[in-house]
Amino acid sequence: MFITALQLVFISSLSSGITGSFILTILLFLLLIIPIKQITCCGKRPLLDPPKHLRISGGLSALEGAWPWQVSIQQMSRHICGGSVFSHRWVVTASHCFRNSNNYKLRIVAGVNSRSKYGKGVQYRSVQQVILHENFSRSKYDNDVALLHLHHPLYFTKHVQPLCIMENEMDEKRLSFSSCYITGWGRMLFSTLQEAEVDLIDTGICNQSSWYDGHVNDNMICAGFDKGGVDTCQGDSGGPLQCYSKDMERFYLYGVTSHGEDCALPKKPGIYTRASRYTVCINNLMKYTITVTVKGYVSWLTYFYNLPYQN
Known part of the structure; x- marks a missing residue:
């Protein structure tokens, strides 16, 4: 059973015989600090349930509080x-x-x-x-x-x-990410935040001659689809590639939207800065x-x- 800070103050005051102005002072202090410390758990979405198995294809307008x-x-x-x-x-x-x-x-x-x-x-x-x-x-x-x-x-x-930050590069495997999402408004195209689910693409595949021809190094990640159709574009730069860990029940920053070749082209997925390299x-x-x-x-x-x- 959890005991809140307010309950703790009340219990302590009863046991020690302290009443009146002292309790009021403590309660006012707690009310002042609670807004800053209100929710301290990273990677949680208070307004939405954990992501389902349904794939978001092509991008959708995000719900209020989704990200x-x-x-x-x-x-x-x-x-x-x-x-x-x-x-x-x-x-x-x-x-x-x-x-x-x-x-x-x-x-x-x-x-x-x-x-x-x-x-x-x-x-x-x-x-x-x-x-x-x-x-x-x-x-x-x-x-x-x-x-x-x-x-x-x-x-x-x-x-x-x-958003949660990984402790090191080993967390990429340890956290067993089940799904990854990109979000952004784009450049003057959408007024509502857009979201889409994407696949993480192996660097070896992404560096093939018909893809990015060796451009992607260890500080980068490719994410999207080989057939294109879903991608981050200009104006989305800097936004998160966020992945969900079922084990931890949280979202983690997997990548930072960096660059790519045009938008949503086949074999030209988005390239993201690999967050775990900088944690x-x-x-x-x-x-x-x-x-x-x-x-x-x-x-x-x-x-x-x-x-x-x-x-």
């Missing part, structure tokens, strides 16, 4: 890329999204399903820093991953939740907050250099 970690990254209120919430103040996305953007004009919109009609569950947060991967190659899209540090923390609600850095970054504001963009290496020393 509570998906955010719209915007510049001057214009959608430029997607991203995934993985903690109160951190969003993971793609480095190539920020070629000409200014971080002072960037914001993320969380808890949004339709970009034409924002509901009550929507949260806006300005971006404090854009942290690009030190070895990102714009020509090859290698290490195409970036982190956004928000000015203020998100509140986790039924509409805004964090050590991501998990380390989650332990810290930025103590010195650095204007503009910051590389991962520069960011770590400015972190306080830890024993």
Whole structure:
């Protein structure tokens, strides 16, 4: 049987004879912190049941709250890329999204399903820093991953939740993923978030001469179908390739939408940054907050250099 924090305070007060103003003070304190700590379990969808065996083909409009970690990254209120919430103040996305953007004009919109009609569950947060991967190659899209540090923390609600992050590359097999999904709004095509189920495609197949001819390295994943028809496209960049683990009953970030050849062509599936290759850095970054504001963009290496020393 679980005992809530409020029950614990009440029981403690009875046993110790403490009443009145002390209890009221504690209760008010708990009410203040509960919104921030309301839901701390990653990869869960409070408004929807776990995914069924039915395959989503061709893409569908997502239900409200279907992907509570998906955010719209915007510049001057214009959608430029997607991203995934993985903690109160951190969003993971793609480095190539920020070629000409200014971080002072960037914001993320969380808890949004339709970009034409924002509901009550929507949260806006300005971006404090854009942290690009030190070895990102714009020509090859290698290490195409970036982190956004928000000015203020998100509140986790039924509409805004964090996506789970794998601990290491072995988790790709250990977690026994049963299904994987891509999500995004696209570039000015859809106002409602789109979703589709995709297959993970072996790198050996994806590197065949009639496919990507050796372009896909160990930092990348192919996902989609050999016949095409389902893919992420421009404007979906930075969004999640999320996979569901039946064993853990949670969704995990498997990939970050990176690039591809046009959209949904045969033998040209989407290419995603392999999330498990970067989990050590991501998990380390989650332990810290930025103590010195650095204007503009910051590389991962520069960011770590400015972190306080830890024993």
